[in-house]
Amino acid sequence: MKFKLLTSASLLSLALLSACGQNNQTSVTATDKKPQVNEQNIKAHLEFLADDTLLGRDTGSDGYQIAANYVKSYFKQLGLTPMGEHKGFEQKVTFRKAFIEENSAQLSVINNDGEVALKFKDAFIMSGDSLLTASAIEAETVFVGYGVVSKDFGYDDYQNIDVEGKVVVVLTGRPDDLPSEEGAHIGSGSEKLKHAVKHGAVGFITIHTPKRDAVRTFAKTASNADAPRLNWLNKEGRPFGKYAELKSVAYISAESAEALFVGAERKLTDVLSDDTKNIAIKGFALNSSVKMASKSRHEEISSPNIIAAIEGSDPTLKDEYVVFSAHLDHIGVSSHGDEEDKINNGALDNASGVSILLETARLLSTMPEKPKRSILFVVVTAEEKGLLGSSYFATNPTVPVTQMVANVNLDMPLILYPFADIIAFGSTHSSLGPIVARAAEKIDLSLSDDPMPEQALFTRSDHYSFVKAGVPSVFLMTGFQSKDPDINGGEVFGDFFKNHYHQHSDETTLPIRYDAAASFAEVNMMIGLEIANGEQRPTWNQGDFFGKTFAQ
Numbered sequence: 001m002k003f004k005l006l007t008s009a010s011l012l013s014l015a016l017l018s019a020c021g022q023n024n025q026t027s028v029t030a031t032d033k034k035p036q037v038n039e040q041n042i043k044a045h046l047e048f049l050a051d052d053t054l055l056g057r058d059t060g061s062d063g064y065q066i067a068a069n070y071v072k073s074y075f076k077q078l079g080l081t082p083m084g085e086h087k088g089f090e091q092k093v094t095f096r097k098a099f100i101e102e103n104s105a106q107l108s109v110i111n112n113d114g115e116v117a118l119k120f121k122d123a124f125i126m127s128g129d130s131l132l133t134a135s136a137i138e139a140e141t142v143f144v145g146y147g148v149v150s151k152d153f154g155y156d157d158y159q160n161i162d163v164e165g166k167v168v169v170v171l172t173g174r175p176d177d178l179p180s181e182e183g184a185h186i187g188s189g190s191e192k193l194k195h196a197v198k199h200g201a202v203g204f205i206t207i208h209t210p211k212r213d214a215v216r217t218f219a220k221t222a223s224n225a226d227a228p229r230l231n232w233l234n235k236e237g238r239p240f241g242k243y244a245e246l247k248s249v250a251y252i253s254a255e256s257a258e259a260l261f262v263g264a265e266r267k268l269t270d271v272l273s274d275d276t277k278n279i280a281i282k283g284f285a286l287n288s289s290v291k292m293a294s295k296s297r298h299e300e301i302s303s304p305n306i307i308a309a310i311e312g313s314d315p316t317l318k319d320e321y322v323v324f325s326a327h328l329d330h331i332g333v334s335s336h337g338d339e340e341d342k343i344n345n346g347a348l349d350n351a352s353g354v355s356i357l358l359e360t361a362r363l364l365s366t367m368p369e370k371p372k373r374s375i376l377f378v379v380v381t382a383e384e385k386g387l388l389g390s391s392y393f394a395t396n397p398t399v400p401v402t403q404m405v406a407n408v409n410l411d412m413p414l415i416l417y418p419f420a421d422i423i424a425f426g427s428t429h430s431s432l433g434p435i436v437a438r439a440a441e442k443i444d445l446s447l448s449d450d451p452m453p454e455q456a457l458f459t460r461s462d463h464y465s466f467v468k469a470g471v472p473s474v475f476l477m478t479g480f481q482s483k484d485p486d487i488n489g490g491e492v493f494g495d496f497f498k499n500h501y502h503q504h505s506d507e508t509t510l511p512i513r514y515d516a517a518a519s520f521a522e523v524n525m526m527i528g529l530e531i532a533n534g535e536q537r538p539t540w541n542q543g544d545f546f547g548k549t550f551a552q
């Protein structure tokens with residue numbers, strides 16, 4: 001319907017033009033020619049990207065490359081500038097895939113009662129190591145609470161504890177009084193490992209807590225233990241985010257971890273009970289040691305990010321970039337149960353985000369007045385493997401990192417109902433909050449507060465890689481309010497997460513509302529314009545934790 005409206009409007013302007021002659025051409029204002037969002041375009045993109053032939057677009061697969069070729073081809077059609085490597089659209093990312101060798105994982109605890117060998121997957125989990133093909137250590141253990149360090153929030157779990165040459169033992173999770181988004185960063189695995197290495201640890205064991213068990217059971221986590229781990233390789237061929245100092249890393253069930261605490265000043269059950277009651281936990285020396293060993297097999301794969309730009313019209317501001325990102329990869333093929341359909345099509349995760357990004361690119365590239373700043377589209381690989389494609393791009397950007405003024409990320413917009421509001425995770429950290437609100441208001445959408453702050457979604461998609469590079473970022477999502485009184489957006493959300501998220505049923509048979517997708521593209525276009533044409537580039541809020549931690 002929108003397409004028809006556009007066509008008749010354009011016909012009308014053409015008719016006016018020919019009737020009034022050439023002199024009146026200027027009377028057709030820029031707004032008359034403003035491109036209209038076309039929901040059929042989004043549908044066409046989405047149906048291609050979520051098709052069975054692409055087999056779930058797994059990182060490094062042919063299906064992913066076909067999807068990448070499609071995106072490249074569309075950017076070419078739009079006449080965008082290639083911004084990848086070697087004057088092309090692709091940025092090649094090489095990954096090391098590490099598989100743990102069958103029956104190689106060993107963890108034994110030695111305490112006053114003797115030595116106990118724990119059983120892989122029943123009692124502990126180890127993953128493939130992307131640095132070492134074989135490792136074996138024997139070292140004393142030491143408990144460091146959650147293993148978090150943050151000057152801003154007054155935490156240093158390593159204070160007055162000697163961990164040099166030892167295996168540190170930590171609880172999964174973080175202190176309860178940290179705000180959710182800051183806490184998600186401070187309590188992340190990568191931060192914990194970094195601080196352990198800094199203090200001289202040689203191994204790292206995380207204890208699965210009852211608190212964690214309520215969210216995801218140990219058995220469920222263990223069922224994924226054989227899956228390979230991926231790291232991207234830097235120019236020297238070293239896996240990013242891996243520490244040579246840490247020889248062994250394991251995840252252990254609460255019951256099995258009790259052996260580590262035999263003869264220590266506190267029993268693990270008491271510590272875990274404090275954790276459940278949100279009582280602050282301090283570390284202490286343990287009276288045990290561990291033997292840890294594993295063997296890993298390595299494979300190398302590569303998979304590209306696709307990068308393109310619309311050049312800005314302002315001679316100075318065109319050197320600054322508004323960055324739109326969306327991940328193109330999904331989780332490929334998997335078999336669980338006796339379901340016939342084994343393909344994870346990822347129609348909403350994230351064919352929807354990429355399709356909307358492509359339509360946003362079309363809208364912004366056909367504006368009668370070009371945006372002042374340049375607009376960069378970064379379609380990334382390996383999000384599902386741990387935000388790896390975006391991490392590679394943010395660490396090896398094809399434009400200077402200081403010239404990326406903002407990131408707007410699209411991941412899994414739930415276009416299943418006519419949403420009446422949007423959520424912008426990250427909007428409370430920078431001036432992007434008011435910018436997004438202004439843009440949304442122009443098309444009668446409101447900006448709502450994060451309805452699920454406990455999920456800390458600000459740290460869970462590709463924009464987080466840009467945040468870590470110091471770039472103010474927002475992650476847009478359809479809000480919970482619905483224009484249709486018979487549909488509860490929050491319920492649709494809950495149902496999707498429960499029944500379709502990372503499952504075979506995330507496919508085009510879902511009741512996708514392309515009118516909602518069109519609104520989402522429109523709000524993205526408005527946000528892009530607002531940032532691109534703004535007098536000032538976006539800034540982190542005064543004293544904001546993420547701004548202070550990551551921006552130069």
Ligand SMILES: [Zn+2]
Nearest residue numbers: 330349384502
């Ligand atoms: Zn996903």
